[in-house]
Amino acid sequence: MGEIRFGGRVAIVTGAGTGLGRSHALGLAERGAKVVVNDLGVSRDGSGASSEAAEAVVDEIRAMGGTAMAHGTDVSDEAGVKDMVAQAMDAWGRIDIVVNNAGILRDKTFAKMEMADFRKVVDVHLIGSANVAHACWPIMREQKYGRIVLTSSASGLYGNFGQSNYGAAKAAMMGLMNVLHLEGARDNIRVNTLAPTAATRMTEDLLPAEAQALLAPETITPGLLYLVSEDGPSRVILGAGAGSFSQTQVYESTGITLMDEDNTPEAVAAQFDQITDPAGHVEMTDAFSQTRKYALNAAKARGLKLEW
Template sequence: MKLDLSGHVAIVTGAGAGLGRAHALALAAQGASVLVNDLHMEAAAEVRDAIIEGGGQALAVAANVADFDEVEAMVAAAVDKWGKVDILVNNAGILRDRTFAKMDLADFRLVLDVHLMGSVNCTKAVWDGMRDRGYGRILFTTSSSGLYGNFGQSNYGAAKMALVGLMQTLALEGERYNIHVNCLAPSAATAMTNGLYSAEALEELGPELVSPAVVALSAPSAPTRMVLLAGAGCFEQAHVTMTRGVHFAGGPADPVLLASALRSIGDRDGEMVPANGGHQYQYEIERALPAQPARVAAG
């Protein structure tokens, strides 16, 4: 069975090697025409040629995703060749790992520029066209380092979690235009993971084992607002949840009582996945009106 992407046009950033290369080849194998982006033209051209040799359609464009002018030119190249962009896979990234105490702020800013603003730039450049056509599939590459933290990756983690927040809002704004926006948190052996894992572990972390997730989230049947984790042939979903918490009635909470209730507040029994940011406000207002008779009501 194929998830037929014939007639669909995809852009994959950072596709000259590693995950991006695997994603571009996987999309092309399902029939998509693929613009292969990389900072280096030689790397992008090699992947383009591999797709064409396999019978697919591809275009190579060297562009820095952190430069909006270059991104606009890249998107224009895809539109000039194929008339549209249906799929955007924001994959380009870099690492500048150090503990926060030792990190130069220039390296913090650089990682944000490439991962976060690079994804913003690419998404902005395709957004109006997708809205006009009433169709789009956009994928952001987040990370478990953003979702759960990782020593020495404050810059990378901040950028990656910011992409989850961006996805949450763009999925809401794109819904009426049939633009589905999702996040992928991959585990794969790439140049960015050299030296981090054993040789045995790296053998199980081939980038090609992640790319089926990209195809599934790029298909017409794709969901929206999903954070999909993928690696070593395994797939999981992450959620940003809200616990039921506790309610303090009768005015501002006593900080001492609040401190003693933090464990109860963190109880995950009955936790929720809010539909949007307003869910928190609505939930709290509904609990506060009418005011509870007890000083503290749990659950």
Template sequence: MRIDLSDRVAIVTGAGGGLGAAHAIALGRRGARVVVADMNAEAAAAVSDQIVAAGGEALACGVSVTDQAGVQAMCDEVMARWGRIDILINNAGVLRDRTFAKMDLDDFRLVLDVHLMGSVNCTKAVWEIMRAQNYGRIVFTTSSSGLYGSFGQANYSAAKMGLVGLMQTLALEGERYGIRVNCLAPSAATGMTNDLYSPELLAGLDASLVSPAVVVLASDQAPNRAVLLAGAGSFEQAHVTMTRGVFLDAGDATAEALLDRLDEVAHREGESIPARGEEQHRYEMGVRAAQRVDA
């Protein structure tokens, strides 16, 4: 089944280069009218021109995702021009890597402001539009650094895992309105990563190899609440799971008893993926009730 986005309007942030540019171009090739958003207006215009030269429609917007009023003005302009916003790819980002002991808290806040609050600003600006039209596709750019940790990236990791939590709740809130919300964890050679990897590794991490995942997450057939990983032509999925754990009765529920059984708590056989946060306490109360019946 070919993915056709010819009736869709997409906003891609941080689209003046790297992954954002690759995503914008890929969406344009599928027929989407693309808003190329970047704080570097000249870079945004160059990518927009490239999409138009290939026969597509595009609009360049010089805006920082940290500028809530600027983001809102961009969305107002898009609505005035095309009358709808169907797809939002939250891609804009920045790095301020340093070990936590040496990290300035201003750099910590900056990374949170761009990655997490920048995504919030853009999503808030399109949310009511998508609800009213009963259709929306939102992608947050998370990272394996957030999912699994990365030395020297405490600020980046915190922001990226925060986006997973944001996705989990917005996917639930938007589902009844036809809004599907997902995360993408990319591996790609970009200006942000060139200093992190060897030239040999970067050679296989072309940004365009990630963009098929964005096209899927922007499509009518997109999943909901998925965390896709993509890089070098390989695609995976990450899950936040819950183990079956152990039950300690009131008389045995001591810290020492728990310490002795931590390996059992962590055992992954029979683990589940909760559909909602409240499934934790429902599961725990169910285990408690079952133990009382057995007793």
């Protein structure tokens, strides 16, 4: 594979004033992309606002000879997102890459969490990602090219104590990716999910100093740059951290089929080990893959021939 470049491409990177977003924006610009540096400039919990961080990254990009603009909208504000996209189109006439990275934390155990804090975290991570992707979607469809990355987390994929709001929002990225991958395929829109572990202000209280030194955001950005490249994949959850990269996949076990009077909760309990046996598990490519599997299993158990 040749060198990955982004000459002539326009990218929007949200939450790009610090940490991972900053690293992604600099990486794209270094390889030729024009970059919209989006950052509201809030604190870790989403309070306050300042344009300084975004403007500082724009200055860094321009100092290296690149092209960039800053935009300070809250990604959960649909009108603000539309304004950001309009400004990018007015300036550069296209949008090729969207990196949804903006996020906040409001950690607390579920029992103690206010629902307003649950809702705000979901609004920023999930609704914010959907807002930006939705505003860019018709542009990408018309130009028959688009690369979108959603940012998940091990907290969403595997769980983390005290992060029910963040974990729920981050798990939702997989569902959004799966559908956008299917809907975008005919227009050459590829959609992936990055699940990073990095030393940023979001994790500074959670990681020992030795780990923070290894988990620099710059160790993750190469994976992001591949995901948004012209020959990048689609529908991949890429785990990344400290230069390590891996794929997270969801599989379904072979399972069992219970018929008629044998289909009881007691039978499910008695055969639960077989239901959960990972041997022969397969990846489902869409929702109807599972529907088809179950219908064919039931037909086979009854000696019926089902064409599907």
